[in-house]
Amino acid sequence: MTEMNLVQAINGTLRSEMQANPDVIVLGEDVGKVGGVFRVTQGLIDEFGADRVIDTPLAEGGIIGTAIGMALYGMRPVPEIQFADFIFPAFDQIVSEAAKFRYRSGGEYTVPMTIRAPVGGGIRGGHYHSQSPEALFIHTAGLKVVCPSNPYDARGLLRSAIRDNDPVLFFEPKRVYRAVKMDVPEDDYAIPLGEAKVVTEGKDVTVIAWGAMLFEAMAAAQEASAQGVQAEVIDLRTLWPVDIDTITESVEKTGRVVIVHEAPKACGFGAELLSLITERSFLSLEAPPLRVTGWDTPFPYTLENEYLPLQHRITPAILDTARY
Amino acid sequence: MHTPEEPAPTNMPDALRAHGVFRVLGDEGRADSATDPKLPLQLVQDIYRAMVRTRVIDQQLERLQRQGRIGFHIGSVGEEACILASAAALRPTDWLLPCYREFGALLWRGFPLQTYVDNMFGNIDDPVQGRQMPDHYTGRKYRFGSVSSPIGTQMTQAVGMAWAAKKKGRDEVVGVFFGDGATSSADFHTAMNFAGVFETPTLFLCRNNRWAISLPSEQQTAAATFAEKGVAYGVHGVRVDGNDALATYRVVREAANRARAGGGPTLIELMTYRVGGHSTSDDPRAYRVQDEVERWRRIDPIKRLREHLVRQHAWDEARERKLVSDTEQELKRCIEASEGKKPPPIESMFEGVFDRQPWHLREQQAQCVSGPRAKARH
Incomplete structure (x- = not known):
């Protein structure tokens, strides 16, 4: 058991999933050298290199579109959208493409991709750093949507999301990032998706x-x-x-x-x-x-x-x- | 790229006479010896046959749509060279992501015509269980993508696939088809940018067929060419006579070789013309003059390659007649077989949304199956 906050729990799970599977990669804006604006991916680039922790150009549609391409090819990308409020340039790729690939291709193509994004208010962020867009994705057939409340659940749910064969939106409550600390096991436990x-x-x-x-x-x-x-x-x-x-x-x-x-x-x-x-x-x-x-x-x-x-x-x- | 020595064929539309358009075939099927890729005759014949086969299928499907036997078709009449020669220039291990006008490339890869027609009918033998409208095919086994209707979305995906192939150290190239209209989409810009920054082995195959439904290419961009858009992204750009199968083959092959060797992506502007409507739902007489169509018909890609083969005594009228008739018969048999098949079972509508069916779909499936049936036929 180690005491950790939500940021540390997610960081540790990304690290262990990347160690376990070379097809797991992280990409997004500022996720590499700086470790993300909330530092959730901090240090991953030092362990896995810039080929697996990729600082991308500033285009959410490009981050998700290319992540879908990697997933179609057989990888398990974990793209980060810096704030859920900025996910909309990628909405078409998520709704028209990721959500529909399995269905429209008769199962020939699948998109095992986990999109991480901080959600919610309480950090004095105004319109564009506070929203909770989960309903838009729940409404879209073919997507799974996860939102943990604490470090223990985040670890087990993120592991299940990354190993899931369907696209998952993994929404991280940014107000909880550093507000909650708890003892979390360091082993590779998973919490099945779909269990309250x-x-x-x-x-x-x-x-x-x-x-x-x-x-x-x-x-x-x-x-x-x-x-x-x-x-x-x-x-x-x-x-x-x-x-x-x-x-x-x-x-x-x-x-x-x-x-x-x-x-x-x-x-x-x-x-x-x-x-x-x-x-x-x-x-x-x-x-x-x-x-x-x-x-x-x-x-x-x-x-x-x-x-x-x-x-x-x-x-x-x-x-x-x-x-x- | 070489500067063509062979003068442009007479009566060629002005766009194709512009400086910097790579070309091999001139008047009367003459190949410019300086630019001719000198392909084996057998390969040129194969490409030619595939082009004719594609044309015949297009014409027949259009007729069937008019007769009300199929719901929709989106064709490629006039664009056969840029589609088939591009497909032929890639290796079978390379990937091709389609727009929605490239069934010819899918058939070139070996996809059975019967399966294409079953997909068009959305019947029980359709690999995607009638979930998509006609001409929205998938062919992963053939390293061919899955058609979706939104414009341009396949481009960033093609960059991602090429990026993944590169990461895994495989010498595979991903070619992605799109029209001139798609160059205005956000995905075009992000795809070009990502491909440039990460030097992915992606070939951007832009079929500039001069019309995006009713919008002419001059209104799609203020740039003089589509190829020059590559400059802004540090991506090599090239213009090729897309009605010239030999020129297309050479340009695509060279770009693929460069990508394979780590030289990064290329934007290839395939200059061609959409001779038909956007789809069977469109009547282009509402927005363009017939004279323009006739000018492009004079440099029809099939006609030009046929002249080239005939010059070398590698093709004749009898072979042409047999090819057309065989294709018509083959398609007729496929249509007859497809028409007699049942629709997919109702249960299938609720399958394949997720890897494992969740409770709400299981519940809705049971509700639908045991509920009242729609009155209209499937």
């Missing part, structure tokens, strides 16, 4: 969250328990394909649900989760499900703490639904 985790058990309300908001949800659950409401908090970990069984099991126990995410409310992933829950567990519901999300505005700079679905908004939602 119940992080706090409770009988009254199900709270679903992921990434940085998991900690806000946990704090809110703690606050609610002081008022006699026992919330069960689920960390989705893999957003798509989502672990529907863990969700329905919990909702059918509590009959009440609160979903928390940073992305805007309209067509956010919460909307899909609520549809799945009502389709499956309608008769178990005791109260209208609630969403605590970012507002349907662009991500603001000065007022980001009013935009984000932080503890101060989650606790009342838990109590409201419990007392409905």
Whole structure:
């Protein structure tokens, strides 16, 4: 066991996967000598050289397009998009190409590629360094979407993502990068994609969250328990394909649900989760499900703490639904 | 590149008479001895046969579309030299990533015509299970890519593949086809830039057929040529008479050799002409004058290579008639076989989205299979 933060956990997993498989390479803007703007790839270039830790020209479409080409050829590229907000020049390559190659080619071509990108607010980054675009990729058939909340999960999930035979978007909550430290095993454990985790058990309300908001949800659950409401908090970990069984099991126990995410409310992933829950567990519901999300505005700079679905908004939602 | 000594064929469109267009074939099929790649006669005959076969298939498929027997076709009439000679100039171990007008190159690689037609019909024997519209084929076994409709996306992928081949120390080259329209796409610029910076063994095969649906190449760029765009990226650029199979072969082969030897990528502007519409859904009479089409027909790539072979007594009318008739018969048999085949099973729609089928697709598959059936036929 070693105590490490999210940055160190991801860095260590990249290192061990690159050691284990010469087809695993890292490419992106400033990922080499400087080790990425968040230093997640720091030191990899010293161990693996500039041929496997590639500083690319500044073009996200080029990073993902060439990474797809490498994957088609049989490699397992792990491209980095510096901020998820900058992924859109590569959107066409991800949506029209990576997501569809297996299907459109009858399985002849596959794209085993893991796109890493920091997501979320809370670092005073304004519109373009704060967004959470997961729903756009969940909506696209053929993509898997992962968002760990802590170093332990990040290590196990990144290993599974890199070894997965389909394209995976691996979203890293940048607010957690250095904020959370925990003991992490150094062995090559993997956490299967598609398995959520119940992080706090409770009988009254199900709270679903992921990434940085998991900690806000946990704090809110703690606050609610002081008022006699026992919330069960689920960390989705893999957003798509989502672990529907863990969700329905919990909702059918509590009959009440609160979903928390940073992305805007309209067509956010919460909307899909609520549809799945009502389709499956309608008769178990005791109260209208609630969403605590970012507002349907662009991500603001000065007022980001009013935009984000932080503890101060989650606790009342838990109590409201419990007392409905 | 050599400066052609042979004068341009008379009546050649002005674009092709421009300085710096590499050419071998002149009037009446004469090859310029200074530039002639002097290919074995057998190879030239093979390329010629493939060009004619491609033309015949194009014409027949267009007819079938008009009869309502197939839904769509996107053809290559007039562009056979630049497609087939490019394919022929590469090694079987090299990769070819298509735009969507290069079924001729796929067949050259040995892809069965029956499979091409099954793909067109999207039937049960289509290797991609009817998931794509006609002329969106895949041929990994033949080191041939997978067609997608968005313009230019294959270019950055071609750079990535070539880059991977280089990293693995294999002497493979990746050729990527695209039209003049695609040179305006973001992928063209990023692909050229990445290829230049990382010196990947990529051949950018730009079929400048002068029309991107209704937009003439003069409105696609303010640059005098497409080849000169290579300069901005440190990528070698060359213009070749794309209606001249011998010139195309030579330019592509030399660029491939240079790439193989570590000399990096080349942008090859294959100057040709889209004689037909953009696809069977297009009527070019709405935006271009017939006189222009006729000028290009006079330097038809098949006609020019045939004249060259006839000069050497390596081709004649009887062989031509037999080739055309054999191809027509072969295609007719394939069409008849394809028309009788069933559509892919409904279950297949939910397969192959991921390596392993997740719960939501399993659920939707069961819902769809046990649910009501669409009234329209497949």
